[in-house]
Amino acid sequence: MASELPLPLLALLFLVILPPLCSSWRPADDDDASVSRSVFPMDGDVAWVVQVSDLHISAYSPERSADLELLGTALRAIRPHLLLVTGDITDAKNQQRTTSRQDEYEWVTYKKTIDAIVGRGGIDKSRIFDIRGNHDMYGVPYRGGKLDFFSTFSVNSQLKRLSTITSILLQGDRSYQFLGIDDTMSVGIRFPANLFGHPTDKRIEAVNSELQYLTNHSNAPVTKVVFGHFPMSFTASSEKGQRYESVFTRQSISAYLCGHLHAKVSKQLWRYHEMRTTEGHKSSFWEWELGDWKDSRLMRILAIDGGAVSFIDHTLNQALQTSILITYPTDSRSMNMLESEKWSMRNDINVLVFSHQVIRSVSARVFDSYSGFKVVEEIPLQLVFSSSADRPLFHAKWNAENYRSPSPTRYWLQVFVLDSHGVKISSEQRPFSVEGKMAIPTRSWLSYLVFEVQWEDMYRVLMWSNMAFTILLLFTPKILYHFVSRSSSYQRWVMSVLTSPIQQRKSYLWLVWFLMEGTRSKPFWSCLVIYVLWLIEMPWFWGRATSEDGEIAQMYLSGWSMPFHDGGLTGNKLSNPDVLVITLPFLYLVVIPVIVLIYGLFAEKAIVCSRRSRRVEYSAGSANTLAESARLLPDAPRALLMKFSGKMVSMVIQFWGSWTRRALLLACSITAAIHLKLCSKLMSAYGMVPVALSPPLTWMPLLLLGAAAYCTKLHGD
Template identity: 55%
Template sequence: MAPTAILLLCLLPFFFSYSPIFLYADETAAAAEMVSRDFFPMEGDVAWVVQISDLHLSLFHPERAQDLSGKLGPALRAIRPDILLVTGDITDAKNRKRTTTRQDESEWIQYRNSIDKLTEESGFESRRIFDIRGNHDKYGVPFVGSELDFFSIHSVSSRFNRLGTIQNISLVGDDRRYIFLGIDDTMGTGIRGPSNLFGHPTAQRIHTVESELQYWDNNPNASVTKIVFGHFPMSFTASAEKGERYEPIFARQSVSAYICGHLHAKFGKHLWRLHTSGIPTHSTEPQTVKPFWEWELGDWMEFRFIRILAIDRGDVSFLDLELSSGFQTAILVTHPTDSRIMNKVEDPNSQLVRNDINVLVFSIQPILDVTGRVLDSSRNFEIVEEIPLNSAMNSSKGKPLYNAKLNTKKYANASATRYWLQVVVMDSNGVQTKSLARPFSVEGKRAKFSPSWLTFWFFYLQWEDVFYTLQWSNISFLILLLCLPKLLNMFMEKNSSYQNWAMSVSISSLIDQRKFVFRLFWFLMEGSRIKTLWHAMVIYLIHLLTMPWFWGHATSEKGNIYKLFLSGWRTLPSIGAPASEKLGIPDQMMITLPFMYFVVAPLFLLVYCFSAERSASCFHSSKSSRCSSGCKICAGWLRKLLLAAAAAIAYMHLKIVSGIMEAYGTVPVAFSPAVTWVPSLFLLAAVYSTKRHQSKAK
């Protein structure tokens, strides 16, 4: 029996043996989100915190954990923040080659011991450390509380019973409250990588976040500043059940900034975004636009990045430091803020323009002198004024705050980027440190922020929408590729002159560029004329659209078997059990898009190419008097080129399948025909069928 017939018969059982079941989880059964609340007293109007992210502690890289005490410890002693935020991906959860994902308790013990050593050597209170999960911390965790949920055992949050999905931390002063709200948006069922890339909020969690953010608004006597922290950027956060998202909530509740990690510094060290969301008012009034900033922090894993974020009477500013070479003197100007990327919250009760300079100076050595320099960018950054800064009178407990008065009249009515501020610090060892110069506006004008192409690619594209666009573009292309040739064949075969027309636009007329469109139609029509292969491709595409691609251990090596559909992961219902919800949407894009774009689409096109090459060879054989030796040589090279393309597709297919096997188990994936061996059968069938027809033609 011909291989194409065998392929067709093999596909039929898979077409009829599975019934696609696409049911979502019962939305009304969503459990209430757990919230932990902590309060810390705050003195004065200036507070600051430290953020670290993407530690990826690993047994194979012990230096990452050692540097927590060796490099972060001295930094904490100098900075003395109010709280320390650890925004996810605490452990690496990968093997030495980083090819498989799994939870390893020894990495979590390493984290726990590192935190104990950090607090012991730095003197920082462990109750002021707040950690949340990242996607690596949820790899292979079937559910919270399972035996693989080591975060619930070894994290700092577990020590203080902060195991809810939302952490509300309040720094409370006499008339000001600075709120830090942490969100854990990791998957409820921790699918192993690479199908675990996005944050997954629920509608209930989004509602709870809004309730927590508006809680302090009921107190009109306190000025409130709100910061939200999480692991996933907004661009890598999926929508909730009915399309709900955080962005309008943050805008409506006047959030100043959302800080996160996840993307690592190798993708860019300044991934920042200004969100502008319209808040609907009355139908007759225009929408109110309330902006908030999103600032991603580079990773600790490779670059040892930390962030110092300060709030000065509602004005939010930050400084990112790289501790690869240890902690050096750090200078953070808290007012006036950077007019490009810092956030200024307008106080409706205040009509005064601030006329002060506030600077935080963090240093291991005593500070002898702090001087501010105002530079004029319109005059080649000449120094306009030097302003000595003195230690703040109200900087109790040794707060490293320095301030001075600023003559705002001198800098009024200027553009947001004309005047720049730089601070120069001299320590007791005579070492001078300069801050980066940054523009300011005494009137609170905002300079235009121009993101880099890398920032736009990762931060401004909503990758959930990108996934659906790419997926359905590919599917539409494949459907058109299969259907259009058959429609053309049905129309042209009614015309007895088809063979003459086909001959006129075959390989013998490649020199005539005016016949490109006709040659394209000829390619599509001839490419689909091996009926067995064409019907097999149709059945295979229907299988990919509606039935399971493969099945494997989606959570842990010993966990339940899950099946991956184009629409997400799910377990098929067992006897007496309901169907499970779809999981990992759009996380499956890391598998489905490479397979569709680098295997399926090239495979279908190559089958057409083999079929068209066979037809062209038949034309030349039947019209040998018109065919020169050069055409025969070209035909031979064309065949070799197609065989090389087939080898490339086979190699790509092997790489993708081997990666899937390493991730979800060799045996279950190997017995999944749609992904594992059907593409190889197509290649063999196409090569054999066209070679057999060529031999007959001779």
């Protein structure tokens, strides 16, 4: 017995001292942390920009680019200071959406579409800023290479703004800074393992310096807005564990704009970040995700009014008619900043009205929700005249003291507009607080899970908890069996567990016996231990991680290992935690079920053997009893009774054993089907032959299940 444990103990010791690979394998350092800067004049202290995200221009869905004509028409009415395109410009997938590849035709279509928008919308091309999304880096071995079409066809590339940080300054009575960040991977792993933003320490430090620079060198107050493609929940930490949230709060940005998640999750993914700085001060910022253009045709108009940031989203299924954006007071549910020491009450209402028609009148109504939403006050607004004809700003004075309230949702504001055609348009009612109080609404569990859970940390929890459970599943019953099997009472205990009546059986005793019985086969148990160790430390499979004709790379539990390449590949481990979409389904839906099913097959074999031995004893005893009872019967009925009783006992035992095994084999077939489906997806994404020739991923689960099913087959089954 003592010779059974060296391999398990060595394996357990190896796992204990194994360093957490997730934290040590990081993306390669990106030297491009430079900043491109642009400055534009601004009339007054109200500015507004338009944001679109996730265009996913596709060669197989031409309507997405065609419908962007609606955006061009809308821009003619809105006349924004900037147009921000926050990533995923092209779709970069094949028609079946099973694999990714960069398509030059899609990028040419994007360039032509932008040119058409410039002509139709009347916006200066220099005021359009686009950044990469993960789709724009699918299969790009390195930036600036022949497959990096963003570097050729994007607006930023045409205007020589290819830095990963883009700083835009709108200068007027106040200064408004928009900072764009490109956090896509330096080496573009193909779909599906390319899901997260990957900032570097250099880039985070550069962002911090750029945000701090204006604060130190500007005489006018500065309002800062940052935009990128990835939400904070889908942005990994840097090599040293730094994150943007601490930088944003320390630099007092107002909002972070992003995309990536699409409106299928939710059209209102808003998050309020609040942290304490190193000086002990409380600071905060809003994170506002914008749904996709791809399916939802969403567009956002965001305005900054004297430092107060507000926005409104539109679905452009048809041409924009009239848009009403209340820039002050802001919506207390999603736009206020609760900073009482900095808050100053303003006695005005400002509204931007965007329309192709001439606006005749604008008025605002205040409603009191405590009085059944009765109108408290109606205020006419007047157009603010300026040297620029592109300022559709309407303004009115009021006494803000009248609307002080401990509740941020007591008073509601609605604006009504009448155009030259006699058409009346009204904005949505929305609550406001003149004191800057907030009423953040509760979010659905799905919104919370997707947008507020930090998925980098969640991946570590899910992965290592799975590994810990798997190790316990392998070693605990083996060690327990090693000690209890020495006792002569073990077999009696097993028989008592198996033969006790159903109503007296204790489930935990059955579970203990089931687990120990599953580990009795030393060859199978050793194979499972070696297999799990391989999955933790060794590569899972080999595939073309970047382009379809790129070099073969290895995928580990902690990311991809890229080969050295003259074009700039680094040889470092990449794509963590992006591989979660591959590893987690495999670990939870394949590896653990394979171990449990192998245990079940061996346990079922032990039960059937035990019941067969009992059947022999029972048959012998029953034969004597039947013989005594049958003496009173004639010869023919006596023989019939003996034959019938023997068959009934045999049928009951065989029925139980047969159907249990069939259920286990059915579960094995389902697990194998799930496994083959996962493998087929990987073959489509990274190449059929490399994945098919990767035994740890493709063949081992099937071999283990097949061998266990064969070895537990009893004669007569």
